Amino acid sequence: MSERDPPELSARDLIVRVARVYMKPRWKGWVTALLAAIAVAYLTTKLVQIIEPATNDLMVFHKPGQLIILPLTIALYAVARTVAQFIQATLVNRIGNGVVGDVQVQLFGKLVRADLSRLRSQHSGAYVSSVLYDAGLIREAATAGVINYTQNLLIVLGAITVMISNDLVLSLVMVAGLPAAGWIMRRFSKRTTKAARGAMVETSALSTAIMESLDGVRVVKIENREDYEEARVAEVVHRRQEHLIKGANARSRAAPATELVMTLLTAVVFAYAGWRSLNGHMTVGAFVAFMFALGTASQSLRQLANLQTVFAEGMSAARRLFAALDVEPEVRERPGAAPLPVGQTTIRFEDVGFTYGAEGPPTLSDVAFEVRRGETVALVGPSGGGKTTILNLIPRFYDPSCGRVLIDGHDLRDVTLPSLRRQIALVTQEPFLFDDTIRANIAYARPDASLAEVEQAARAAAAHDFILNLPNGYDTGVGEAGARLSGGQRQRIAIARAFLKDAPILLLDEATSALDTESEAQVQAALKRLMAGRTTILIAHRLSTVRGADRIYVIDQGRIVETGDHDSLMRERGLYARLARSQDLEAETAA
Numbered sequence: 001m002s003e004r005d006p007p008e009l010s011a012r013d014l015i016v017r018v019a020r021v022y023m024k025p026r027w028k029g030w031v032t033a034l035l036a037a038i039a040v041a042y043l044t045t046k047l048v049q050i051i052e053p054a055t056n057d058l059m060v061f062h063k064p065g066q067l068i069i070l071p072l073t074i075a076l077y078a079v080a081r082t083v084a085q086f087i088q089a090t091l092v093n094r095i096g097n098g099v100v101g102d103v104q105v106q107l108f109g110k111l112v113r114a115d116l117s118r119l120r121s122q123h124s125g126a127y128v129s130s131v132l133y134d135a136g137l138i139r140e141a142a143t144a145g146v147i148n149y150t151q152n153l154l155i156v157l158g159a160i161t162v163m164i165s166n167d168l169v170l171s172l173v174m175v176a177g178l179p180a181a182g183w184i185m186r187r188f189s190k191r192t193t194k195a196a197r198g199a200m201v202e203t204s205a206l207s208t209a210i211m212e213s214l215d216g217v218r219v220v221k222i223e224n225r226e227d228y229e230e231a232r233v234a235e236v237v238h239r240r241q242e243h244l245i246k247g248a249n250a251r252s253r254a255a256p257a258t259e260l261v262m263t264l265l266t267a268v269v270f271a272y273a274g275w276r277s278l279n280g281h282m283t284v285g286a287f288v289a290f291m292f293a294l295g296t297a298s299q300s301l302r303q304l305a306n307l308q309t310v311f312a313e314g315m316s317a318a319r320r321l322f323a324a325l326d327v328e329p330e331v332r333e334r335p336g337a338a339p340l341p342v343g344q345t346t347i348r349f350e351d352v353g354f355t356y357g358a359e360g361p362p363t364l365s366d367v368a369f370e371v372r373r374g375e376t377v378a379l380v381g382p383s384g385g386g387k388t389t390i391l392n393l394i395p396r397f398y399d400p401s402c403g404r405v406l407i408d409g410h411d412l413r414d415v416t417l418p419s420l421r422r423q424i425a426l427v428t429q430e431p432f433l434f435d436d437t438i439r440a441n442i443a444y445a446r447p448d449a450s451l452a453e454v455e456q457a458a459r460a461a462a463a464h465d466f467i468l469n470l471p472n473g474y475d476t477g478v479g480e481a482g483a484r485l486s487g488g489q490r491q492r493i494a495i496a497r498a499f500l501k502d503a504p505i506l507l508l509d510e511a512t513s514a515l516d517t518e519s520e521a522q523v524q525a526a527l528k529r530l531m532a533g534r535t536t537i538l539i540a541h542r543l544s545t546v547r548g549a550d551r552i553y554v555i556d557q558g559r560i561v562e563t564g565d566h567d568s569l570m571r572e573r574g575l576y577a578r579l580a581r582s583q584d585l586e587a588e589t590a591a
């Protein structure tokens with residue numbers, strides 16, 4: 001039941017795709033930023049070029065006429081360059097953050113629609129890290145990275161041109177040194193790529209470890225495991241640090257190593273230029289200009305070396321991003337799927353088999369039953385028998401591995417997902433509430449519902465009175481996952497949500513297991529009202545709650561092993577009777 005994983009993309013495919021998806025919609029700004037970067041490179045080259053006449057005319061030939069013109073020209077070039085740099089930076093920031101926003105929204109959109117099996121296969125911390133961290137890395141590579149790279153590359157080329165026009169032989173000596181610098185950059189780039197990948201994996205592990213410790217904070221406290229959790233997180237932090245240090249080292253060594261090559265070449269330049277000057281073949285201006293060009297080129301080369309890391313990290317992030325975006329959910333609508341008509345809402349399982357994951361033993365085998373409109377059917381049986389799995393197949397959280405699930409004769413795989421899920425209300429063991437107001441939580445399925453409708457649903461769910469006693473009534477915030485409410489209150493909010501949704505099919509998963517007697521009585525009464533007139537499938541561990549069901553299916557090891565009402569099943573003296581007896585015994589012991 002796993003989704004199909006896409007093949008890994010090559011570097012070229014990644015670049016093309018980042019350009020198509022994120023850069024194309026912003027091409028005007030991006031091209032302007034690139035033009036600004038080219039202007040910066042051009043003006044830098046101009047500044048390099050002017051050094052020779054400036055030095056010769058002012059220092060060697062002492063031309064007073066140039067005293068104003070040359071410094072003024074330099075100042076003009078410098079101001080123009082700064083303007084171009086401002087334009088470039090502003091655009092790069094705007095485009096970059098736009099890209100981050102796009103990536104984050106797209107990634108979350110994909111996650112929230114992904115198969116349950118996939119979402120369950122990874123900790124949510126990993127998704128959080130991906131949404132927050134990877135997006136930033138892609139931004140850096142796709143905007144600042146590309147534009148600065150172009151700029152610095154052009155500056156290097158410009159500086160080399162100036163050097164060649166000055167002295168061909170000397171330039172050839174310098175150009176001969178470039179492959180050495182290139183080799184160093186490639187070497188370090190490999191290391192940074194590796195470190196970037198490692199850091200990403202550990203960033204996701206870190207979010208996971210932190211979220212897990214906080215989610216389970218009560219267990220951590222009661223078991224005095226704070227030190228252990230701290231050490232666990234410290235270990236991940238340490239591993240992440242190792243990768244970050246390796247990456248940073250490679251990055252910071254790449255620049256000085258490139259610089260070393262350039263400085264060694266400078267020594268060669270001095271030797272050669274000194275010899276030429278002694279013979280009267282080189283002016284001071286030419287030499288100073290050459291050295292200035294060399295300095296500019298080497299600074300840009302250093303920047304290029306640094307940018308290798310940005311690209312390496314961006315590529316790793318883009319690879320992860322697209323791998324996540326390209327996963328096609330298994331549970332999806334067939335082409336031409338039609339809405340499920342609102343009809344009798346008879347649910348039918350036909351020889352359904354189901355296996356979690358690609359292999360492993362089947363969780364369900366030959367499950368066949370029918371629930372007609374308005375009936376209440378209970379699923380009972382030992383823990384792990386497959387009751388929740390049966391329930392999960394009805395809203396298509398998963399699809400059966402074999403057999404069919406039908407509503408009013410329509411195979412669920414042939415109907416549209418929203419139309420199917422509109423007809424189903426689900427109240428689970430641990431109802432989930434969002435960190436929002438009571439009203440928003442009740443109206444989650446119908447955000448347009450009026451306050452009167454929300455109140456009516458809350459009354460039916462025996463929740464209205466306690467809601468009015470809260471500080472802000474229906475506008476009271478419930479806290480993270482409803483933490484400010486009791487278990488019974490959360491249940492009743494979930495029941496109110498189901499009332500408001502008013503769906504013809506009701507799925508109840510052990511809705512009253514965690515409540516005290518008084519809460520349970522209130523919740524039971526509310527559920528009874530909710531079930532009236534709806535097609536209901538109810539899972540319960542406590543058999544006392546299923547006595548009123550029209551039929552009871554006893555599920556054991558993925559199969560229906562007994563069927564009947566309470567009395568007939570008791571007479572059968574099978575598994576149900578045994579479970580009932582053991583629960584009576586427990587009740588007596590508890591009393």
Ligand SMILES: Nc1ncnc2c1ncn2[C@@H]1O[C@H](COP(=O)(O)OP(=O)(O)OP(=O)(O)O)[C@@H](O)[C@H]1O
Binds near residue numbers: 385387388
């Ligand atoms: N996401 C999953 N991935 C793999 N196996 C799973 C998954 N969910 C459940 N199972 C396995 O499927 C089997 C049936 O689980 P299910 O939750 O349907 O049982 P249940 O009858 O509802 O149990 P309980 O009464 O304890 O809630 C169990 O063996 C369980 O380990």
